[in-house]
Amino acid sequence: MRALGIVLAGGNSRKMGELSHKRAISAMPIAGSYRSIDFVLSNMSNSHIQKVAVITQYNSRSLHEHLSSSKWWDFGRKQGGLYTFTPTVTPDNSNWYQGTADSIYQNLLFLKRSHEPYVVIATGDCVYKMDFNKVLEYHIAKKADITVVVKEMPEDADVDRYGVVKMNDDGRIEEFEEKPMVAKSKTVSCGIYVIRRRQLIELIEKSAEEGRHDLVQDILIRYKDLKRIYGYRIESYWRNIATVEDYFGTNMDFLKKDIRDYFFKQYPDVYSKVDDLPPAKYNPGSRVRNSLISSGCIVNGTVENSILFKEVFVGNNCTIKNSIILNDVYLGDNTHIENCIVESRDTIRANSHHVGETGIKVVVEKNERYVL
Secondary structure (H helix, E strand, O other): OOEEEEEEEOOOOHHHHHHHOOOOHHHOEEOOOEEHHHHHHHHHHHOOOOEEEEEEOOOOHHHHHHOOOHHHHOOOOOOOEEEEEOOOOOOOOOOOOOOHHHHHHOOHHHHHOOOOOEEEEEEOOEEEOOOHHHHHHHHHHOOOOEEEEEEEOOOOOOOOOOEEEEEOOOOEEEEEEEOOOOOOOOEEEEEEEEEEHHHHHHHHHHHHHOOOOOHHHHHHHOOOOOOOEEEEEOOOOEEEOOOHHHHHHHHHHOOOHHHHHHHHOOOOOOOOOOOOOOOOEEOOOOEEEOOEEOOOOEEOOEEEOOEEOOOOEEOOOOEEEOOEEOOOOEEOOOOEEEOEEEOOOOEEOOOOEEEOOOOOEEEOOOOOOOOO
16 A cells, blocks of 8 residues: 545535524535545545544534445445544643644544655545546656646636636646636535555644644645646546535435435445435325436436435425435325425425525524434
8 A cells, every 4th residue: 555545524604594503515415415524535445545544623523424344335444444633632732723734733643653755735625536646647757856736617607606726737736826806717626635655644744733723724835936846637527515505405316316326336436324214105195207216215306417315205285396315204195395305304384385596595494313
């Protein structure tokens, strides 16, 4: 094994609104049966990275429950393993993680006790497929100090919430701005980095000594003229889900056959924790069109251009259009849901009417049955 993995899954996004009140962004449900973090963990496993640390912090209860066994992603403890790290009170430190660099610093012993020469660092809130070995080969060929995976966004894309980079013809990053007011480029950082393990330890320790805690601002941007930092372009599908609009759009992408086939029918596979649930049941009078219906669902009404996650009950004469219904939701009879995201474990009373008139409406009822 040439590399170990670090998944940064501790952050929160205010742009997710009420959807992040119950869970970390990395634990957000995707495509009916998956969680956001499944994609990066599957990429690690398929790239033969067998030792992976997941660093969690914010609202991590459901994320830890999802990661309770490493077997779903085939991380064997004898050859490596899946490790979860949370902020820990010690005689020397009682702080929560003060930033992405600090989260690595507080768990630096994991890096020091490892023997792999390289580290792949990635966030847990993106949906994509990637062979990290190709990034590593590029990193070695360029004799780079740090390699950043980048994506060319469409001209009409709003990139002010990303790190925006400009590269020369050789691929070296010459400019790097974090969440710029006015972007000079449409090339964004995907939050995936390759770096030599010993160099990462050195940079993280130096940043901690100087009271600097952010991986992007205090290492990538600060050292861009001192270190050889290169960009590796990803041409295939990649999306970040840290806003309500992007989360909704990413899920809706899976209603497109080509994207669905790319993730679920083309090698390599995407893995997730499997629940023992019965198949979906469609009662007489139900109508389903261009939708994903997950295990454990019972459908009595009409579902169009929507995604129903696990154990959703759709009552008689219900209409669901262009919506996402998260896990374990009960929809009473005669309910109309359109352009909405319905939070998990909610009970939507009969004869309810929820429509997102000008955008995506997040429906959160206060009569939850239980919370994970």
